[in-house]
Amino acid sequence: MARIPAPVAAVRSAVSRGLADLPAGALVLVACSGGADSLALAAAAHFVLGRRGAAGRVGLVTVDHGLQEGSERRARSVAAWARDAGFDPVRVSAVTVAGLPGGPEAAARTARYQALEAAASDLGAAAVLLGHTRDDQAETVLLALARGAGPRGLSGMPRRRGVFRRPLLDVSRGDTRKACAALGLAPWEDPHNTDPAYARARVRGAALPALVAELGPAVVGNLARTAALVAADNAALDELAAEAHERARSAGGLSAAALAGLPAAIRGRVLHRWARELGAPGGALAYRHVSALDALVTDWHGQGPVFLPAGIAVARRGSDLVRVVAAHIK
Numbered sequence: 140m141a142r143i144p145a146p147v148a149a150v151r152s153a154v155s156r157g158l159a160d161l162p163a164g165a166l167v168l169v170a171c172s173g174g175a176d177s178l179a180l181a182a183a184a185h186f187v188l189g190r191r192g193a194a195g196r197v198g199l200v201t202v203d204h205g206l207q208e209g210s211e212r213r214a215r216s217v218a219a220w221a222r223d224a225g226f227d228p229v230r231v232s233a234v235t236v237a238g239l240p241g242g243p244e245a246a247a248r249t250a251r252y253q254a255l256e257a258a259a260s261d262l263g264a265a266a267v268l269l270g271h272t273r274d275d276q277a278e279t280v281l282l283a284l285a286r287g288a289g290p291r292g293l294s295g296m297p298r299r300r301g302v303f304r305r306p307l308l309d310v311s312r313g314d315t316r317k318a319c320a321a322l323g324l325a326p327w328e329d330p331h332n333t334d335p336a337y338a339r340a341r342v343r344g345a346a347l348p349a350l351v352a353e354l355g356p357a358v359v360g361n362l363a364r365t366a367a368l369v370a371a372d373n374a375a376l377d378e379l380a381a382e383a384h385e386r387a388r389s390a391g392g393l394s395a396a397a398l399a400g401l402p403a404a405i406r407g408r409v410l411h412r413w414a415r416e417l418g419a420p421g422g423a424l425a426y427r428h429v430s431a432l433d434a435l436v437t438d439w440h441g442q443g444p445v446f447l448p449a450g451i452a453v454a455r456r457g458s459d460l461v462r463v464v465a466a467h468i469k
């Protein structure tokens with residue numbers, strides 16, 4: 140029997156581990172752009188679930204963002220390959236990106252995840268697989284470090300969230316490419332991946348290779364491992380903060396005395412949670428907002444209210460932090 144090339148085996152075993160808990164007969168969808176990562180993922184999911192016989196069901200969804208010349212053709216050709224290869228069901232989801240908030244990259248991502256979630260729910264899928272690799276995770280961590288993101292950003296992409304799973308977070312991009320080559324699959328090259336207009340493309344093309352050249356190839360895996368370690372710490376601190384938040388509630392808002400006794404890492408999280416609860420949107424709530432709230436607790440000298448995004452104001456009244464409306468601000 141011919142030996143299975145090592146990169147093919149690496150991708151298959153990662154997928155097999157990532158799907159081990161799924162019940163027999165559950166439908167798994169692969170989110171496939173046609174790029175090397177998700178093509179290798181699709182081939183591996185097909186193999187792994189195929190071995191389960193009638194108990195393994197694997198479909199494929201490809202999203203047409205309609206942003207690039209030829210995107211419809213690409214989506215059709217990924218779908219045609221999938222049907223030939225035996226994926227069932229196969230769906231092309233066309234989305235409208237214009238009008239969604241954020242830059243073009245963020246808007247495309249939002250539209251894509253919505254379409255994938257909708258496909259999972261229409262088709263009754265138990266999981267949607269994404270092809271993010273160890274290299275993608277390392278890039279995410281580096282970008283998060285560079286913009287001063289806290290532990291939430293440094294946690295990188297989760298292995299699972301809702302219906303989504305990322306079974307390739309321990310597999311290198313080199314291996315997904317080699318797996319495609321070994322299987323005779325010709326991946327689509329996304330021009331955005333090398334377009335220097337995108338920060339991620341510059342990290343991929345220049346920043347991370349420079350770190351690897353200076354510090355050695357282990358940097359990529361080490362950055363990805365940092366994400367996993369920080370994610371575990373962060374989850375534990377979030378849980379402690381949720382409990383501390385309940386204890387710090389007072390009739391009017393939050394008790395400054397209860398907050399003052401907390402470690403800074405927990406206090407900051409409680410203040411962040413409370414600001415979200417008051418209606419401040421997560422994306423707009425920044426470090427400086429939470430720091431200003433914190434100063435109402437730890438550096439109280441009669442300062443005025445703190446203004447949060449979405450027109451929310453918080454002031455200290457006696458020993459409490461309370462939400463105030465503009466008319467009551469003195």
Ligand SMILES: Nc1ncnc2c1ncn2[C@@H]1O[C@H](COP(=O)(O)OP(=O)(O)OP(=O)(O)O)[C@@H](O)[C@H]1O
Pocket residue numbers: 169170171172173174175176177178200201202203204251268269270271272275329332
């Ligand atoms: N147009 C699309 N249709 C379906 N799934 C997509 C699409 N674009 C991205 N995805 C999913 O999101 C994952 C991450 O995509 P992204 O473009 O950020 O990274 P990538 O490393 O270039 O992935 P790939 O090599 O698979 O294109 C992909 O691996 C795939 O699972």
